[in-house]
Amino acid sequence: MLNASLKELASALDARQISSVELTSLFLQRIEALNLSLNAFITVDRDGALAAASAADASRAAGDAGPLTGIPIAHKDVFCTEGLLTSCGSKMLSNFVSPYDAHVVSLLRDAGTVLLGKTNMDEFAMGSSNENSFYGPARNPWNTGHVPGGSSGGSAVAVAARMSPVATGTDTGGSVRQPAAFCGITGIKPTYGLVSRFGMIAYASSLDQGGALGRSAEDCALLLSAMTGFDGRDSTSLDRPPADLSAELDQPLTGLRIGLPTEFFGPGMDDDVRAAVENALDEYRRLGAETVQVSLPNAKLAIPAYYVIAPAEASSNLSRFDGVRYGHRAAEYGDLADMYSKSRAQGFGAEVKRRILAGAYVLSHGYYDAYYLQAQKLRRLIADDFARAFAQCDVIAGPTAPTTAYAIGAKSDDPVQMYLGDIYTVAVNLAGLPAISLPAGSGAGGLPVGLQLIGNYFEEARLLAAAHGLQRVTDWHLRQPGDGQ
Amino acid sequence: MSRSDWEVVIGLEVHAQLNTVSKIFSGASTAFGAEPNAQASAVDIALPGVLPVLNRGAVERAIRFGLAIDAKIAPKSIFARKNYFYPDLPKGYQISQFELPVVQGGTITIRVGEGDKAYEKSVQLTRAHLEEDAGKSLHEDFHGMSGIDLNRAGTPLLEIVSEPDMSSSAEAVAYAKTLHALVRWIDICDGNMQEGSFRCDANVSVRRPGGPLGTRREIKNLNSFRFLQQAIDYEVQWQIETLEDGGRIEQATVLFDPDSGETRMMRSKEDAHDYRYFPDPDLLPLVIDEAWIGRVRAGMPELPAAMKARFMAEFGLSAYDATTLTTSKELAAFFQATVDGAGAALAKTCANWVMGDLVARLNKAELELDASPVSAAQLAGLITRIADNTISNNIARKVFEALWNGEGATADAIIDAQGLRQVTDSGAIEALIDEVLAANQKSVEEFRAGKEKAFNALVGQVMKASRGKANPTQVNELLRTKLAG
Numbered sequence: 001m002l003n004a005s006l007k008e009l010a011s012a013l014d015a016r017q018i019s020s021v022e023l024t025s026l027f028l029q030r031i032e033a034l035n036l037s038l039n040a041f042i043t044v045d046r047d048g049a050l051a052a053a054s055a056a057d058a059s060r061a062a063g064d065a066g067p068l069t070g071i072p073i074a075h076k077d078v079f080c081t082e083g084l085l086t087s088c089g090s091k092m093l094s095n096f097v098s099p100y101d102a103h104v105v106s107l108l109r110d111a112g113t114v115l116l117g118k119t120n121m122d123e124f125a126m127g128s129s130n131e132n133s134f135y136g137p138a139r140n141p142w143n144t145g146h147v148p149g150g151s152s153g154g155s156a157v158a159v160a161a162r163m164s165p166v167a168t169g170t171d172t173g174g175s176v177r178q179p180a181a182f183c184g185i186t187g188i189k190p191t192y193g194l195v196s197r198f199g200m201i202a203y204a205s206s207l208d209q210g211g212a213l214g215r216s217a218e219d220c221a222l223l224l225s226a227m228t229g230f231d232g233r234d235s236t237s238l239d240r241p242p243a244d245l246s247a248e249l250d251q252p253l254t255g256l257r258i259g260l261p262t263e264f265f266g267p268g269m270d271d272d273v274r275a276a277v278e279n280a281l282d283e284y285r286r287l288g289a290e291t292v293q294v295s296l297p298n299a300k301l302a303i304p305a306y307y308v309i310a311p312a313e314a315s316s317n318l319s320r321f322d323g324v325r326y327g328h329r330a331a332e333y334g335d336l337a338d339m340y341s342k343s344r345a346q347g348f349g350a351e352v353k354r355r356i357l358a359g360a361y362v363l364s365h366g367y368y369d370a371y372y373l374q375a376q377k378l379r380r381l382i383a384d385d386f387a388r389a390f391a392q393c394d395v396i397a398g399p400t401a402p403t404t405a406y407a408i409g410a411k412s413d414d415p416v417q418m419y420l421g422d423i424y425t426v427a428v429n430l431a432g433l434p435a436i437s438l439p440a441g442s443g444a445g446g447l448p449v450g451l452q453l454i455g456n457y458f459e460e461a462r463l464l465a466a467a468h469g470l471q472r473v474t475d476w477h478l479r480q481p482g483d484g485q
Numbered sequence: 486m487s488r489s490d491w492e493v494v495i496g497l498e499v500h501a502q503l504n505t506v507s508k509i510f511s512g513a514s515t516a517f518g519a520e521p522n523a524q525a526s527a528v529d530i531a532l533p534g535v536l537p538v539l540n541r542g543a544v545e546r547a548i549r550f551g552l553a554i555d556a557k558i559a560p561k562s563i564f565a566r567k568n569y570f571y572p573d574l575p576k577g578y579q580i581s582q583f584e585l586p587v588v589q590g591g592t593i594t595i596r597v598g599e600g601d602k603a604y605e606k607s608v609q610l611t612r613a614h615l616e617e618d619a620g621k622s623l624h625e626d627f628h629g630m631s632g633i634d635l636n637r638a639g640t641p642l643l644e645i646v647s648e649p650d651m652s653s654s655a656e657a658v659a660y661a662k663t664l665h666a667l668v669r670w671i672d673i674c675d676g677n678m679q680e681g682s683f684r685c686d687a688n689v690s691v692r693r694p695g696g697p698l699g700t701r702r703e704i705k706n707l708n709s710f711r712f713l714q715q716a717i718d719y720e721v722q723w724q725i726e727t728l729e730d731g732g733r734i735e736q737a738t739v740l741f742d743p744d745s746g747e748t749r750m751m752r753s754k755e756d757a758h759d760y761r762y763f764p765d766p767d768l769l770p771l772v773i774d775e776a777w778i779g780r781v782r783a784g785m786p787e788l789p790a791a792m793k794a795r796f797m798a799e800f801g802l803s804a805y806d807a808t809t810l811t812t813s814k815e816l817a818a819f820f821q822a823t824v825d826g827a828g829a830a831l832a833k834t835c836a837n838w839v840m841g842d843l844v845a846r847l848n849k850a851e852l853e854l855d856a857s858p859v860s861a862a863q864l865a866g867l868i869t870r871i872a873d874n875t876i877s878n879n880i881a882r883k884v885f886e887a888l889w890n891g892e893g894a895t896a897d898a899i900i901d902a903q904g905l906r907q908v909t910d911s912g913a914i915e916a917l918i919d920e921v922l923a924a925n926q927k928s929v930e931e932f933r934a935g936k937e938k939a940f941n942a943l944v945g946q947v948m949k950a951s952r953g954k955a956n957p958t959q960v961n962e963l964l965r966t967k968l969a970g
Contacts, residue, residue: 080534199534206766234536319577320531363761
């Protein structure tokens with residue numbers, strides 16, 4: 001059951017081979033066994049999960065069950081969950097029990113999913129290794145000395161280690177795709193605006209987008225279909241007809257034009273990653289897809305543009321964490337300014353402070369034009385690059401990350417090196433495009449390699465079909481880390 | 486050197502609270518006077534993850550204002566974040582409009598002064614933009630701590646910025662009063678200055694005639710027209726004295742202390758915040774198309790300027806009367822209703838009564854027009870009886886007072902009940918004249934000796950004998966005939 005797909009789980013539940021309470025208990029046991037070493041969950045809601053499972057069983061018995069009824073799930077701790085700690089991986093919110101549910105949380109609750117708990121993450125989703133969590137790093141189940149990626153590291157670990165069948169994540173610069181790649185699972189970030197950001201604690205509002213992590217494209221399609229939909233509480237939510245992303249999974253790949261950007265295959269990529277990606281591309285060619293060379297000449301500017309825009313928005317988004325109304329407040333302080341500075345100095349970790357400072361700097365008088373406005377122009381150029389590329393191809397392929405998962409601590413003293421790990425993912429967020437990462441083989445040390453497919457706007461179904469097509473003829477996504485227990 | 490050697494330059498920024506039912510970015514109520522924080526929603530207190538959604542009603546009110554002052558309604562305007570920390574600013578930023586405001590330009594015509602010295606002047610507006618109000622910090626009753634009330638947080642404001650077109654406190658007050666009347670006229674603001682619904686900031690500088698603009702100081706938060714006048718007068722005097730004493734004016738923000746009648750420095754330019762404005766990524770650009778403007782225009786009331794022109798053209802009123810009657814929506818409506826009742830032919834009499842006796846009586850009783858004990862219909866009834874000679878002007882004042890005191894439902898009822906009908910029977914009047922002439926031989930002789938005054942005394946005696954009811958014109962004519970005869 002731990003290895004079953006969502007479809008198989010639903011069939012088993014339908015056939016009464018197992019109840020949701022039993023299934024939930026199974027995953028709760030798995031979490032109990034592994035969480036101490038993997039640190040995937042910040043909060044495990046055992047009682048809530050069993051109660052929800054019991055309610056799901058009752059719904060099913062009453063003949064009122066959808067494809068996700070009774071399916072256990074984990075939410076990244078960036079999503080507000082009513083009555084549960086919602087820490088965002090930060091000391092600042094280590095006492096914050098949300099009084100309301102994020103839109104995604106209520107959609108998935110209404111769909112009958114059973115919430116196991118909240119997963120570990122880089123503080124306020126700022127990071128690529130999960131090392132920036134106030135709760136300590138989540139660990140890569142393929143090698144617990146290595147990072148799981150970030151910022152949705154806990155969600156990726158939970159899925160990879162079979163602690164949850166699927167999990168939600170958020171992706172601002174690669175935070176779903178890169179941990180999916182590092183942990184050998186599938187993760188999709190949809191077009192900006194498809195998943196409501198209401199109740200998703202903001203890092204960089206114009207880039208943040210909820211996404212789905214699962215073991216396969218098929219599972220991601222089911223989960224993402226249930227997460228999307230217009231929400232009037234988010235002004236950037238797109239009002240589009242509901243999409244059944246599972247419906248087109250079996251589309252043949254014959255004639256699919258896969259664009260290979262020169263810029264994604266240059267130096268800077270590790271050899272094992274390159275080999276795995278080339279191998280996956282060969283597989284696509286065998287399936288009838290054709291590959292074409294495309295160019296994203298401004299992609300190299302994505303990292304600097306991202307590290308201006310994201311910190312700028314973050315510096316403002318995180319201003320509400322001032323110790324006045326909720327969250328951490330310093331125990332002792334003098335005047336108001338002292339209360340602010342002590343509460344925030346104590347409540348935020350180093351990377352969050354670094355980005356707040358950088359963001360405040362690029363927005364300040366005299367620097368705004370040179371940094372923020374310039375970055376917005378780059379953003380437009382990058383989006384234009386993609387538009388030109390999609391005139392020649394249906395999807396764009398390349399590595400998700402230049403390396404496999406690195407050792408914990410290897411890059412934590414060098415933020416710029418860490419930022420460069422996002423080189424293939426951030427451009428997608430700047431353009432607002434959908435993209436998926438899927439397992440494409442093993443690199444050195446048996447660590448997974450991720451293949452990234454980028455689609456045009458609203459082409460989630462095509463991306464999922466392309467990923468599913470590969471997963472029908474390969475078994476990389478079925479491989480699982482040894483428990484080591 | 487005297488004050489007349491200096492030219493005063495004043496621009497006003499007015500914050501008009503828009504009278505929407507709910508807040509500008511949340512569904513919470515805007516009603517004044519609720520228990521602290523009873524009207525603060527999750528969005529207003531800036532819980533993690535919440536997002537703003539723009540209130541269309543607030544935008545429509547901005548459009549109404551733009552149409553009323555003949556301004557440009559921006560087809561696209563941008564909401565920006567103004568970043569600063571304060572406990573009553575829950576997000577750590579205020580959502581406002583910065584580079585692209587919704588209303589651009591426009592003109593307001595003011596009438597300054599009384600009588601022969603009155604003159605008209607056009608004041609150009611720079612812009613009007615939408616923004617949210619902050620909450621309130623309460624520094625009393627909390628034992629050395631501060632209380633925060635967020636009921637007002639998120640209340641919609643229209644900040645209306647004039648060009649520095651005013652050159653005296655009288656002009657500034659005239660502008661503020663005209664603007665105050667206008668926002669109430671078009672029903673976008675209740676204008677309640679005690680509750681802070683209409684707050685003025687005045688930018689004041691002085692210069693030598695024809696010289697370059699002086700350095701301005703901004704007087705904040707003037708919440709009455711009297712304070713506006715006092716504050717500007719004090720500030721102008723202070724600036725002139727400072728300059729004449731060889732001092733310099735430093736750009737600063739000052740507060741007016743109504744108790745001392747002085748302005749005092751709040752912060753200097755050096756202390757000015759860097760607000761790090763940038764477009765709010767949570768809100769899309771505000772797009773207003775012609776169709777929307779057209780719908781708003783269709784619902785606009787007749788504006789004061791148009792109504793003034795109509796009163797002059799349709800009713801033959803003087804410019805002075807028409808201006809006075811259109812200083813407030815209530816006064817204009819009362820006048821219009823009176824004319825509707827009495828007939829357009831009596832419009833001038835209606836104008837005299839409304840502007841004269843009615844307003845004087847209201848002032849004496851310290852009542853607002855909407856609390857007038859005499860309705861427009863009652864006044865029209867009274868005016869009708871003056872016109873058809875049922876009563877004289879003098880008796881009409883008695884009837885008016887009786888209506889005011891509720892002695893009857895209509896002028897007719899009071900006239901009948903109190904026997905005030907005018908005596909127009911020549912025989913009856915002649916009989917009275919005969920009595921009076923017989924009893925006042927001395928006056929008769931004086932008149933015949935050429936003293937015209939004596940005639941007036943005799944008229945007065947006849948009127949007195951009729952208890953005011955004799956038709957004065959008839960009395961005049963008949964008396965003259967008798968004396969001549």
